[in-house]
Amino acid sequence: xxxxxxxxxxxxxPTLLGVSVISFVLVYNSPGDxxxxxxxxPSITQETREILRRQLGLDQHWSLQYIGWLxxxxxxxxxxxxxxxxxxxxxxxxxxxxTTFCDNGGxxxxxxxxxxxxxxxxxxxxxxxxxxxxxxxxxxxxxxSLLLGVPLGVLSAVYQGSFFDNFVRVMAxxxxxxxxxxxxxxxxxxxxxxxxxxxxxxxxxxxxxNEFDWVDRLRHLILPTIILAFGGIAxxxxxxxxxxxxxxxxxxxxxxxxxxxxxxxxxxxxxxRNALIPLMTILGPAILGVLTGAVITETIFSxxxxxxxxxxxxxxxxxxxVLGAVMFFALLTILGNLLSDILYGIGDPRVRLS
Amino acid sequence: xxxxxxxxxAVLLVTALVxxxxxxxxxxxxxxxEGAPQDVAQTDEEAAASPPSMSPMQGGVWVEGSSADATxxxxxxxxxxxxxxxxxxxxxxxxxxxxxxxxxxxTAMAESWDVSDDGLVxxxxxxxxxxWSDGEQVTADDFKFTYxxxxxxxxxxxxxxxxxxxxSIEILDSLTIQVTYSExxxxxxxxxxxxxxxxxxxxxxxxxIMDSPLNEAPAISAGEFIFNExxxxxxxxxxxxxxxxxxxxxxxxxxxxxxPDPGARLAQLQTGELDLIGVQPEQLTTVQLDSNxxxxxxxxDGYSYIGLxxxxxxxxxxxxxxxxxxxxQDPHPILSDLAVRQAIAHALDYDTIISKxxxxxxxxxxxxxxxAVEWAHDPSLQPYAFDTELAAQILEDAGWSDSDEDGVxxxxxxxxxxxxxxxxxxxxxxxxxxxxxxxxxxxxxQLNSIGFDIQFEAIEFGTLVGELLGQTFDIVILGWTGLGTxxxxxxxxxxxxxxxxxxxxxxxxxxxRIDELLEQGVSVPGCAPADRAPFYxxxxxxxxxxxxxxxxxxxxxxxxxSKKFAGVNPGVxxxxxxxxxxxxxx
Numbered sequence: 001x002x003x004x005x006x007x008x009x010x011x012x013x014p015t016l017l018g019v020s021v022i023s024f025v026l027v028y029n030s031p032g033d034x035x036x037x038x039x040x041x042p043s044i045t046q047e048t049r050e051i052l053r054r055q056l057g058l059d060q061h062w063s064l065q066y067i068g069w070l071x072x073x074x075x076x077x078x079x080x081x082x083x084x085x086x087x088x089x090x091x092x093x094x095x096x097x098x099t100t101f102c103d104n105g106g107x108x109x110x111x112x113x114x115x116x117x118x119x120x121x122x123x124x125x126x127x128x129x130x131x132x133x134x135x136x137x138x139x140x141x142x143x144x145s146l147l148l149g150v151p152l153g154v155l156s157a158v159y160q161g162s163f164f165d166n167f168v169r170v171m172a173x174x175x176x177x178x179x180x181x182x183x184x185x186x187x188x189x190x191x192x193x194x195x196x197x198x199x200x201x202x203x204x205x206x207x208x209x210n211e212f213d214w215v216d217r218l219r220h221l222i223l224p225t226i227i228l229a230f231g232g233i234a235x236x237x238x239x240x241x242x243x244x245x246x247x248x249x250x251x252x253x254x255x256x257x258x259x260x261x262x263x264x265x266x267x268x269x270x271x272x273r274n275a276l277i278p279l280m281t282i283l284g285p286a287i288l289g290v291l292t293g294a295v296i297t298e299t300i301f302s303x304x305x306x307x308x309x310x311x312x313x314x315x316x317x318x319x320x321x322v323l324g325a326v327m328f329f330a331l332l333t334i335l336g337n338l339l340s341d342i343l344y345g346i347g348d349p350r351v352r353l354s
Numbered sequence: 355x356x357x358x359x360x361x362x363x364a365v366l367l368v369t370a371l372v373x374x375x376x377x378x379x380x381x382x383x384x385x386x387x388e389g390a391p392q393d394v395a396q397t398d399e400e401a402a403a404s405p406p407s408m409s410p411m412q413g414g415v416w417v418e419g420s421s422a423d424a425t426x427x428x429x430x431x432x433x434x435x436x437x438x439x440x441x442x443x444x445x446x447x448x449x450x451x452x453x454x455x456x457x458x459x460x461t462a463m464a465e466s467w468d469v470s471d472d473g474l475v476x477x478x479x480x481x482x483x484x485x486w487s488d489g490e491q492v493t494a495d496d497f498k499f500t501y502x503x504x505x506x507x508x509x510x511x512x513x514x515x516x517x518x519x520x521x522s523i524e525i526l527d528s529l530t531i532q533v534t535y536s537e538x539x540x541x542x543x544x545x546x547x548x549x550x551x552x553x554x555x556x557x558x559x560x561x562x563i564m565d566s567p568l569n570e571a572p573a574i575s576a577g578e579f580i581f582n583e584x585x586x587x588x589x590x591x592x593x594x595x596x597x598x599x600x601x602x603x604x605x606x607x608x609x610x611x612x613x614p615d616p617g618a619r620l621a622q623l624q625t626g627e628l629d630l631i632g633v634q635p636e637q638l639t640t641v642q643l644d645s646n647x648x649x650x651x652x653x654x655d656g657y658s659y660i661g662l663x664x665x666x667x668x669x670x671x672x673x674x675x676x677x678x679x680x681x682x683q684d685p686h687p688i689l690s691d692l693a694v695r696q697a698i699a700h701a702l703d704y705d706t707i708i709s710k711x712x713x714x715x716x717x718x719x720x721x722x723x724x725x726a727v728e729w730a731h732d733p734s735l736q737p738y739a740f741d742t743e744l745a746a747q748i749l750e751d752a753g754w755s756d757s758d759e760d761g762v763x764x765x766x767x768x769x770x771x772x773x774x775x776x777x778x779x780x781x782x783x784x785x786x787x788x789x790x791x792x793x794x795x796x797x798x799x800q801l802n803s804i805g806f807d808i809q810f811e812a813i814e815f816g817t818l819v820g821e822l823l824g825q826t827f828d829i830v831i832l833g834w835t836g837l838g839t840x841x842x843x844x845x846x847x848x849x850x851x852x853x854x855x856x857x858x859x860x861x862x863x864x865x866x867r868i869d870e871l872l873e874q875g876v877s878v879p880g881c882a883p884a885d886r887a888p889f890y891x892x893x894x895x896x897x898x899x900x901x902x903x904x905x906x907x908x909x910x911x912x913x914x915x916s917k918k919f920a921g922v923n924p925g926v927x928x929x930x931x932x933x934x935x936x937x938x939x940x
Contacts, residue, residue: 032816038433039512040819042845046856048514055510086508087561119425119586120569129586185617193621200621201613206589208415208582208607302613304587312422317816
C-alpha cells in the first residue's frame with residue numbers, strides 16, 4: 001500500500017508540471033491585460049503603466065515569465081541590478097551573458113505560489129485565509145448530501161416504482177436542474193426577508209467585536225448548505241438507487257433472501273454494504289468539489305471562500321492568484337483521486353492496489 | 355468494513371464542526387431599526403429636514419454593503435474605489451470638497467491657501483491641533499513624505515501622474531506647505547487630494563512602503579474612525595476615533611461588508627443586516643415601498659456614450675508628432691463622414707433607451723460637461739432629437755443610399771468611402787454589463803432601421819480595452835464615471851492624447867480649435883470659474899457639433915439606506931460628510 005501511494009505521489013510530479021505549463025500558457029494568453037484592466041483611467045499615464053508592467057515582469061516573453069514563476073528567478077537583458085534590487089529581491093549581473101539574474105526567493109518549485117497583483121498578498125496566504133470558510137461549507141454540504149442521499153437512494157430502490165421512488169427521482173431531476181443562483185435567492189427571500197428566520201448571507205453576523213457564537217455560525221450555514229447539498233443529494237440518491245438495484249439482482253442477495261433473512265437486513269446490511277463500494281469512487285471528486293469551493297453559492301451567500309476568490313482573481317486578471325489556485329486545486333485533484341482509489345481498495349477486498 | 359466507513363463519516367463530521375469553530379468575529383451588536391416609522395420611504399431632502407435630537411444618542415453601528423472588497427489600505431497604492439471607501443476614514447488629506455457642489459473647500463487639513471499672481475505657487479496653511487490617534491501631530495512633513503514616496507522608485511504606484519507639473523513641494527514650517535507648479539493647470543489641485551501617510555511610522559527612504567503591514571492594518575488614524583479588523587472578502591470594521599478633530603462620532607463604529615450579489619444586498623438591506631447599498635434600477639420600487647428605508651437619488655459624475663472612431667482602424671496613427679504638430683489621420687471610411695455621425699445621433703430614440711434600458715435612471719445630455727459642474731455646463735445646448743426621417747435624409751443627401759434595395763445603404767457619391775461600399779460597421783461593448791448589452795441591441799436595431807448594417811458584439815472587458823486603446827474598433831458603447839468636479843476632460847479630445855496603445859482620445863478626434871480651447875481653459879491665471887466658463891461653453895458646442903461621441907445619458911445614482919440614524923444628509927459628492935454628527939434615531 002505505502003509503495004503504491006509513494007509511486008502515485010511520484011507520478012504526480014510530472015502531472016503537476018504539465019498542469020503548470022498548460023495553465024500558465026492558457027492564463028497568459030487569455031484576452032485582457034492585467035495592467036490595462038486595472039488602470040483604464042485617463043488620469044494614469046502610459047509611463048506609469050509601463051513602470052508597473054516592468055516591475056511585475058509582464059513586459060517579458062511568457063516563457064521567461066514562466067521560468068520566473070517556476071523558479072523565482074527572473075532574467076533580464078543588460079545590467080538592471082539597481083532597478084530591480086529590493087530588500088527581498090537579490091539581483092546580480094553576469095557580464096558574459098549580458099543578463100541580470102534576480103532571485104525573489106520564491107517560485108512554485110520552492111513551494112511559493114507568488115504574490116497577488118491585485119492585493120500584494122502572498123497567494124498562499126490568500127488561499128489559507130479562505131480555506132476554513134470553504135471547508136466549513138463544503139464539508140457540511142457533503143455530510144448532508146451523504147446522510148440524505150444514501151438512504152433516499154436505497155429506499156428508492158427498495159420501493160422501486162412506488163410514489164416515494166418517483167418523488168425522489170423527480171426531486172433529483174429538479175435538484176440537478178435548479179440554477180443555484182435562482183434557488184439561493186428564493187431561499188434568501190423566503191427564509192431571510194419574508195419569514196426572517198435565517199440570516200441572508202455571510203459566515204457570521206458582522207459586528208465590531210470578535211466573540212464567537214456557535215448558534216449564529218450554524219444559522220449562517222443552513223441556507224448555503226441546502227443550496228450546495230441539493231445537487232449532491234440528487235446525484236448521490238440516483239447513484240445509490242442504481243447501484244442498489246444492481247446489487248439486489250446478484251446471486252448472493254437472492255441466496256440471502258432464499259435463506260429467509262429479514263428483508264430489512266438484506267437491504268441495509270447485505271445490499272447497502274456492497275452498493276456503497278462504488279460510491280467510494282465518486283467520493284474523491286466530491287471531496288475535491290468541497291475543497292475548491294462553489295463560486296455561485298459563495299457569491300449569492302457572500303461566503304468568503306476560495307471559489308469566489310479565484311473567480312474574482314480571474315476577472316481582475318490577477319494571474320499569480322489564478323495560477324496559484326489552479327496548482328493548489330490540481331494537487332487536491334490528484335490527492336482526491338488517490339484517496340478514492342485507496343478507499344476503494346479498503347472497501348472492496350477484491351481490489352488490490354499494485 | 356462498516357466501522358471504517360463510519361469512521362470516515364465521523365472524521366468528516368468532526369472536521370466540519372472544528373472548522374465551524376474557527377475563531378471569527380461574531381456578535382450581533384448592530385442596532386436594528388428601533389421604532390421604525392410607518393410612512394413610506396422618505397426622499398433624502400425629507401430625511402435631511404429632520405434634525406438630530408438635542409442630546410445625540412451614543413452607540414450603534416452603520417453597515418455599508420459593497421460588491422467588492424478593498425485590495426489595499428494605503429492611499430498611495432490603492433487604485434480601486436472599494437479601497438478608498440475604507441481608507442478614507444483614516445488618512446487626512448489637504449483639500450476638502452463641498453458635498454453638494456463638489457467645489458474644493460478648506461474643510462480638510464488646509465484651512466486656507468494663497469496663490470501667487472502667476473498662479474504657479476500655492477501656499478497652504480494647515481489646521482493646527484489635528485492629531486494622529488497615537489498622539490503625534492499631523493504636520494506638513496506627512497504631506498511631503500507622502501508625495502516624495504509617490505516619486506520614489508521603490509514605490510510602485512499608479513499615482514505617479516499626481517506629480518505631473520509639480521516642480522517642488524517645500525515645507526515652510528510644520529503647518530505651511532508651498533507647492534510650485536511648472537505651469538498653470540486649474541485642475542491640478544485635484545492631484546493634491548490623496549490621503550497622507552503618517553511619516554513617523556515608515557522608513558525615511560520609503561523602502562518599507564510596498565510591504566508594510568500597515569497596508570493591511572493601518573495602525574493609526576486622523577479621521578473619524580480607527581481601523582479595527584479586516585477579514586478579506588468578508589468585512590472590515592472600524593471604531594470611533596475619540597480624538598477626531600471635528601469631534602468623535604456618536605456611533606460606535608462602521609462596517610464595510612462584502613455582499614457580491616446585488617439581489618442579496620437588497621435582501622440584507624431589507625432585513626437590516628445592511629444599512630446602505632447602491633440600488634440597481636430594477637430594485638428601486640422595492641426600496642421606495644419599504645417604510646424602513648430612505649432613497650438618495652442624485653445625478654452622478656458620469657455618462658454613457660457611443661464612441662465613434664474617426665480614424666481608420668486598419669491604420670491607427672498618433673495625433674501629433676514629436677514636435678506637437680498635427681498628424682493627418684487616415685480617415686475612417688464611414689465614420690469620418692460628419693453626415694454619418696449626425697445620422698447616428700438623430701436615429702437613436704433616447705427616451706426609449708433611457709426608459710427601457712436604463713429603467714428611467716438617466717437623463718439626456720447634449721455634450722461633454724455635465725450639469726453637476728454647474729459653472730461650466732451650458733444648459734442652452736440642446737441634445738440631438740430623435741428623428742429617423744431626418745437621419746435617413748442626411749444619409750441620402752450625403753451619398754449613402756440603398757440602390758440595390760437590400761435594406762443596407764451603399765456609398766453612391768459619398769465623401770469618404772469607396773463607391774459601392776456598404777454602411778457596415780462593427781459595434782462593440784463589454785460583455786457582462788447587461789445594460790450596455792441591451793443598449794447595443796437597441797442601437798443595432800435602430801440604426802439598421804435607417805439602412806445601417808451594424809454588427810454588434812459584446813466582448814470581454816480586457817479585450818475591449820485593448821481594441822479601444824489600440825484604436826482598432828469602429829463604434830464602442832462605454833461610459834465614464836468619476837469625472838469629478840473640474841470640466842477639463844482634455845484626455846478624451848486633445849490630439850496629444852491620440853496615441854495608439856495608450857491614449858484616451860481613442861476615437862482619434864482632431865480639431866485644432868478644441869486643442870487650443872482645452873489648453874486655455876485649464877491655464878486661466880487665477881482659475882476663476884467665471885473666467886474659465888467661456889472656454890468650456892465653446893468646447894461643448896464644438897463637441898456637440900463634431901460628434902466624436904454620441905452622448906446617450908447622464909448617470910443617475912441611487913443609494914438606499916436605513917433610517918437607523920438621524921442626521922443623515924447625503925450630498926452628491928459625499929454620503930458620509932457629516933457622519934460624526936449622526937446619532938441613533940429615537
